[in-house]
Amino acid sequence: MSSYNLADLEQYKNPASSIKKMGDSSGLPMMRIATIIPDLQNDILRTMHTNGQNKVIDALVEKAFLKLNGFAYRNRADRVVPLFVKGPPGQGKTTAFRIASKNIADAMGVRLFINPTIIDSPSETDIILVEATLAGLLSPTSLIGLPNTDNGVTVYVPPARMKMLADSPLSIMVLDDLENAVAGVKNAAMPAILDKLLLDFKLGDTCYVGATGNLGNVDNTNTTMGSDALFNRMKTLLGYDTLGDWLERAYNNSSYQDEIGLCFLDVFLIQNPNLFYPDRDSKTRGPTATSRSYDGLLGTLRNEFGDYLDRMNAGLNPPSIEIGIKSKIHGQVGKEVAEKMNLFYHDVLSVAYPAAIEAMSEKRLSSDTRELLYNLIAIKKDENSETVARSFLRQVEQIATSKIFNICNTKVDSNDEIAQKRIKIELASVLQRFSEAMFSVGLVRGNKTDLIAYTVLHMAKNLISKSNALPASERHFDFGHLNSHKLPVLSDVLVNALTTFASKVTMEKYGEGMYKVGGTDDKPITAVQTAIVDPLTQTSQIMKLQQEAVEAQMH
Incomplete structure (x- = not known):
């Protein structure tokens, strides 16, 4: 390392040769997890902004945006395209969503609840982060809940944490290990990504939905058949960590x-x-x-x-x-x-x-x-x-x-x-x-x-x-x-x-x-x-x- 530069770590911030090979094989654009996080924070904040419908929430969003970026909030797009972070295990894909959520909560001065349970009592201005782990699920029950009959109509009673997402104007859902989900679970998840819907259950327009997944044969992990419809709904990156x-x-x-x-x-x-x-x-x-x-x-x-x-x-x-x-x-x-x-x-x-x-x-x-x-x-x-x-x-x-x-x-x-x-x-x-x-x-x-x-x-x-x-x-x-x-x-x-x-x-x-x-x-x-x-x-x-x-x- 340089004698005088304590932070001379840039030389170690390049992808490992094995990661480069995965990028070439997958055809995906590559980005360090550390550089994904700031962009992810801004996407989450822009999703949470209500454009004047909830002035309290908008004030929190604008406060956090200014603190994290050093310049005032502006949104120049009609909608935010959600992020799908792919890559081999152990790179910090899911952690990126956690860090972004924590940074936003700290900048707002509010609490962050990660995977809350029924004993938690978040307020309207607290942030809810739900990590829906989809690998190994044989049915979408943990997402959409169980069916029930109400006035002769079948409705789905959502899981408690999904209800919390819908009730909170500051919410984030990560579809974790989406590429390893079976077809039925993927089909249930796709409407959530773009339309914030789990069957007839609305998550809320200010809920940010992102996803993570592995690369299958490229990184020697198990994945199910991919879907062009899924990829077209998201911006997909190969995220990787570096020694630096x-x-x-x-x-x-x-x-x-x-x-x-x-x-x-x-x-x-x-x-x-x-x-x-x-x-x-x-x-x-x-x-x-x-x-x-x-x-x-x-x-x-x-x-x-x-x-x-x-x-x-x-x-x-x-x-x-x-x-x-x-x-x-x-x-x-x-x-x-x-x-x-x-x-x-x-x-x-x-x-x-x-x-x-x-x-x-x-x-x-x-x-x-x-x-x-x-x-x-x-x-x-x-x-x-x-x-x-x-x-x-x-x-x-x-x-x-x-x-x-x-x-x-x-x-x-x-x-x-x-x-x-x-x-x-x-x-x-x-x-x-x-x-x-x-x-x-x-x-x-x-x-x-x-x-x-x-x-x-x-x-x-x-x-x-x-x-x-x-x-x-x-x-x-x-x-x-x-x-x-x-x-x-x-x-x-x-x-x-x-x-x-x-x-x-x-x-x-x-x-x-x-x-x-x-x-x-x-x-x-x-x-x-x-x-x-x-x-x-x-x-x-x-x-x-x-x-x-x-x-x-x-x-």
Whole structure:
């Protein structure tokens, strides 16, 4: 990754080769799920707008549209063509509808009910999302309900959640796995897509109806006979997830900004991007690697790593994490990926992980561990060296971020000098350990200064993001802010402190803080300047230069 661009994930936002083949075979236009969601949100909002018939609902729609798009609502079409998202399993097709619905609810400031039951009581201004799973259904009963006789006429009594859809002016229905439905179910669903009808039951003109489905032979899934009438009623896309989007979601998830983090799964995928969604033999059965299975695996790994740390902190002697995760990896992402991932975790857990924990402990790195890391990173410089370096820095950064945030954000009385002194001592200790971990294990001599810079930027962004996620009343320290490009502008206090401690890592043989990486003898460029000062200050410097240029033009 780029040394200075924390969000340099665009290179990983292309479809996997296997997805490209599916696009070619299906003839469908391809679009990332992440880019489908904004368009889907607007389609849903335009469907919900009543054109003045319900001013309360229209005000909510217009409020959400402005908040999500940055410009005022306008509808230039008579009707909205519903969306049919097709693609292989595990890409987030149904999730796209959930995310769009949640974003709209948040922008409106209302509640979202997903698949509500009879015990739920949504108000008129709450949003109802019903996911009608059609795969395996032999009859359309779950859609249209059961027949009943009323005054000599047969009518269908709709299921409770369908009644909720009809009663709500803010409603969404997803016909999930439509391509795997039998003919009778498909026939019942088609009028709902365009006319909002389930037999003689009206869903309501403001109900948005979308659909998802697999690709059949193209992605080795079961589907029933397609219908031109169905396709002509919808705009159909092949939706897919990417490694870049998955990493972006994970990095922005505040739940993962702790000492456990992503359990090195991001490091593995960055080094093996082809394994995010690998080609799969049609004869292969069992689990396979998808973004959904990686979501599940991440949860499994976080529990395994968390339990291991808890046992360690309790004074127990737990077995290696490697033993616990081996079969679970195979069971969630399949044999091919598991074989490579198990080798990766062997390298990580035998060296990088314990070394990082040791480096950030009060005991710091032992001479033996430092020598081991130095030999692996600065001398060997092989593929294993890259794995160890990335994994070591990732774990060090996660521990440092958690400790620095908790120390700095502690509420202390301004008159309590003893408490303030204690916090300064604790912060200095963490920054010193963090600096030694970056500049005393051979990373600079091993030509990995860019990894140090990335680590520092990642820590800065996580500190700022963690602070921003808190209510203002719970923020007790100014960590800085994110600029318009989502890059961190860390507070001067932390930049200066980190630079000071890193510059002092100059011990014989290992110390690389002031190691010359460029420049001239008269004006050398040091590792600290390249890995800390430049990345953390270039944003504010650029903004200052831009402001000066604007002011010069005005005069």
